[in-house]
Amino acid sequence: MESKAGAEEAPKSGAMADLRYSLHLMSRNKLVLAGSVLAAGTILVALLAHVIVPASATVDDRAIRICWNNSLINWHIPSINVCPRPLPLGTDAYGRNLLLMIILAVPLDLSIALEIVASAVVIGLVFGSIAGYAGGIVDEAILRVTDIFFAVPGILLAIVLMTVLGRTIPNLTLAVLITWWPLYVRLIRSQVLSEKERPYVEALRAMGAGRFRILFRHVVPNSIYPLIVQSTLDIGSVILTVSTLVFLGFAPSNIATGQTPELGSLTSQGSQYIFSAPWLIIFPGLTILIISLGFNLLGDGLRDVFDPRLRR
Amino acid sequence: MTSQASVQRGSDHEVVLEVKGLKVSFHTYLGEVKALDGVDFEVKRGEVLGLVGESGCGKTVTALAIGGLLSDNAKVEAGQILLEGKDLLKETKDELRQTRLREVSFVFQDPMTFINPVLSVGSQIAEILESDKGFQAELVEYRIAELARAESKAGLTPAEVEEKRSLEGLKDKKLSKRSLRRLAKLRTLDYMRTVRLPDPERVYNMYPFELSGGMRQRVMIAMALVRRPKVLLADEITTALDVTVQAQVLRLLADLRGKIDASVVLITHDLGVVSEICDRVVVMYAGNVVEIADVEELFANPMHPYTQGLLASIPRPDVFTKEIKSISGSVPNLISPPSGCRFHPRCPKRFERCPLVKPPLIEVEPGHRVACLLYGG
Numbered sequence: 001m002e003s004k005a006g007a008e009e010a011p012k013s014g015a016m017a018d019l020r021y022s023l024h025l026m027s028r029n030k031l032v033l034a035g036s037v038l039a040a041g042t043i044l045v046a047l048l049a050h051v052i053v054p055a056s057a058t059v060d061d062r063a064i065r066i067c068w069n070n071s072l073i074n075w076h077i078p079s080i081n082v083c084p085r086p087l088p089l090g091t092d093a094y095g096r097n098l099l100l101m102i103i104l105a106v107p108l109d110l111s112i113a114l115e116i117v118a119s120a121v122v123i124g125l126v127f128g129s130i131a132g133y134a135g136g137i138v139d140e141a142i143l144r145v146t147d148i149f150f151a152v153p154g155i156l157l158a159i160v161l162m163t164v165l166g167r168t169i170p171n172l173t174l175a176v177l178i179t180w181w182p183l184y185v186r187l188i189r190s191q192v193l194s195e196k197e198r199p200y201v202e203a204l205r206a207m208g209a210g211r212f213r214i215l216f217r218h219v220v221p222n223s224i225y226p227l228i229v230q231s232t233l234d235i236g237s238v239i240l241t242v243s244t245l246v247f248l249g250f251a252p253s254n255i256a257t258g259q260t261p262e263l264g265s266l267t268s269q270g271s272q273y274i275f276s277a278p279w280l281i282i283f284p285g286l287t288i289l290i291i292s293l294g295f296n297l298l299g300d301g302l303r304d305v306f307d308p309r310l311r312r
Numbered sequence: 313m314t315s316q317a318s319v320q321r322g323s324d325h326e327v328v329l330e331v332k333g334l335k336v337s338f339h340t341y342l343g344e345v346k347a348l349d350g351v352d353f354e355v356k357r358g359e360v361l362g363l364v365g366e367s368g369c370g371k372t373v374t375a376l377a378i379g380g381l382l383s384d385n386a387k388v389e390a391g392q393i394l395l396e397g398k399d400l401l402k403e404t405k406d407e408l409r410q411t412r413l414r415e416v417s418f419v420f421q422d423p424m425t426f427i428n429p430v431l432s433v434g435s436q437i438a439e440i441l442e443s444d445k446g447f448q449a450e451l452v453e454y455r456i457a458e459l460a461r462a463e464s465k466a467g468l469t470p471a472e473v474e475e476k477r478s479l480e481g482l483k484d485k486k487l488s489k490r491s492l493r494r495l496a497k498l499r500t501l502d503y504m505r506t507v508r509l510p511d512p513e514r515v516y517n518m519y520p521f522e523l524s525g526g527m528r529q530r531v532m533i534a535m536a537l538v539r540r541p542k543v544l545l546a547d548e549i550t551t552a553l554d555v556t557v558q559a560q561v562l563r564l565l566a567d568l569r570g571k572i573d574a575s576v577v578l579i580t581h582d583l584g585v586v587s588e589i590c591d592r593v594v595v596m597y598a599g600n601v602v603e604i605a606d607v608e609e610l611f612a613n614p615m616h617p618y619t620q621g622l623l624a625s626i627p628r629p630d631v632f633t634k635e636i637k638s639i640s641g642s643v644p645n646l647i648s649p650p651s652g653c654r655f656h657p658r659c660p661k662r663f664e665r666c667p668l669v670k671p672p673l674i675e676v677e678p679g680h681r682v683a684c685l686l687y688g689g
Contacts, residue, residue, distance in 0.1 A: 200429070202381070203532075206420075207417060208410065218428045221430050
């Protein structure tokens with residue numbers, strides 16, 4: 001008997017092998033690899049922004065406003081101002097180095113996006129899991145509330161909220177969050193709903209486990225994979241939404257005018273000079289595109305990694 | 313009927329669990345399904361009781377009723393489920409939860425799906441012990457006993473002596489989270505050894521998908537035993553396993569008999585399994601208990617025509633048969649069950665009274681009860 005039990009050898013296991021397989025799945029797809037590199041790059045830039053960029057970079061220098069001095073790109077604009085020294089992306093309307101301003105904008109946008117997505121995930125986990133697990137009238141009530149939010153177009157709702165609440169960064173975060181959380185409640189609810197019918201939940205009940213223990217220790221961890229994918233995808237979308245709102249002018253005055261750089265406001269500022277100084281709108285816009293694309297590709301990749309059909 | 317039950321209690325084994333006149337019905341769109349119609353049996357301390365019958369005869373419903381786990385559309389119409397004298401049907405939700413936690417535990421059919429896939433198996437077993445305050449004192453005592461055993465055998469290392477002293481001081485106090493964790497893990501490892509999981513330290517951190525079916529079933533058994541229940545309800549535990557692993561699990565159960573104080577109710581439709589490890593057998597048909605007997609007695613002298621048919625339908629390698637005998641007909645629809653004896657439409661020995669009278673369970677020989685009008689009633 002002992003020897004037979006020993007013969008039931010299990011495969012070599014461990015978190016490391018698991019991680020290695022995940023990385024293997026991700027690296028197999030070139031687009032996903034690109035996404036991970038872009039997302040990692042964005043986070044790195046955000047973390048180092050205030051180290052790379054000297055404080056003096058934000059000081060106005062009207063003498064060299066909107067000038068270009070980069071021999072690699074010729075804009076073919078006759079009235080272009082030429083900067084006294086070479087600058088990779090020229091200067092903005094305040095005469096500041098545009099590249100440094102874009103770098104400074106990344107941590108602001110990324111932190112707003114992370115706050116929004118993290119809050120939406122927490123709200124979604126709490127209300128979604130309760131709705132899914134409790135069912136009945138609780139479920140109905142929570143779902144109808146999310147329906148109300150789904151009924152109003154997101155940007156419009158955010159604009160209304162910003163107008164009512166006032167144009168500050170916390171209000172901007174709140175406004176986008178309010179349009180964003182219902183999605184997560186729905187997502188978690190549907191996961192919990194299917195997960196709670198699984199036999200192991202019945203087994204747990206049979207073992208005398210309490211309701212909250214079953215829900216938060218067993219059902220929720222099993223429901224969380226789509227949430228990881230969705231939240232990664234959403235970091236890109238939230239950055240896009242936030243910069244759209246700022247572009248439209250829904251931001252505190254120091255940001256809306258571009259004095260404190262933010263990707264949306266830099267783009268908005270550049271839109272006034274779209275024919276005379278196109279770099280002012282192209283490069284901040286391109287940055288938004290690259291960051292969103294990066295997180296979207298990464299999210300797609302994570303979906304592959306977590307796909308149970310590839311796993312078990 | 314109750315008089316017979318009390319006669320039983322007079323024998324050398326005391327009764328742990330007693331099911332009396334249990335009637336359960338399910339409300340469905342098609343009508344009321346009378347799933348259990350007066351089920352009576354008892355489980356004695358330390359025995360392995362087989363609960364057999366074909367699919368749909370109410371074996372699993374009986375088990376779920378004992379655990380208070382019937383679905384919402386089920387209704388217990390009548391009866392009592394007495395666990396050491398207290399009626400489980402009268403317990404509140406919280407009391408039932410405690411009962412399931414400490415006194416009655418389940419092992420389910422399919423170990424693939426009945427274990428949470430995202431937590432390591434060891435932590436899932438240990439979690440049960442950590443989750444309830446009631447286990448704390450037990451964990452401390454268990455560890456002290458273990459150290460004492462080691463002391464008498466080979467002596468202790470200084471660290472272990474120190475541990476024993478500090479544990480003795482902790483006996484009635486609340487444990488810190490860390491020591492609770494550690495003690496729960498030690499006891500889990502011990503039980504993983506008891507169910508013969510190979511290399512418990514490594515398996516502890518493995519996930520269900522990394523284990524074979526047999527190992528998973530052992531994990532489930534460890535999970536059920538670690539709480540030291542009074543009754544272990546094992547519902548078709550060998551059905552999802554292949555034959556060699558089945559044999560291993562059954563042998564494990566048989567070997568465990570002396571080591572654990574739980575009585576086992578083994579639910580199965582496999583008479584081979586019953587003959588191998590059960591002490592007594594309860595045969596069910598269409599929501600009724602039709603026969604109860606010691607296992608040798610049942611196989612040697614089946615009395616109920618259904619049991620006789622069931623035994624005759626097992627193919628035997630030693631006897632040449634052209635055709636395997638079967639019981640004609642199929643399990644009746646329990647929305648409108650046959651009148652009188654529920655088996656009468658399929659019974660080869662039926663006579664005119666069968667559709668009219670519901671046969672009581674009568675003790676025909678000591679310890680051998682049967683519900684059939686051929687034997688009186």
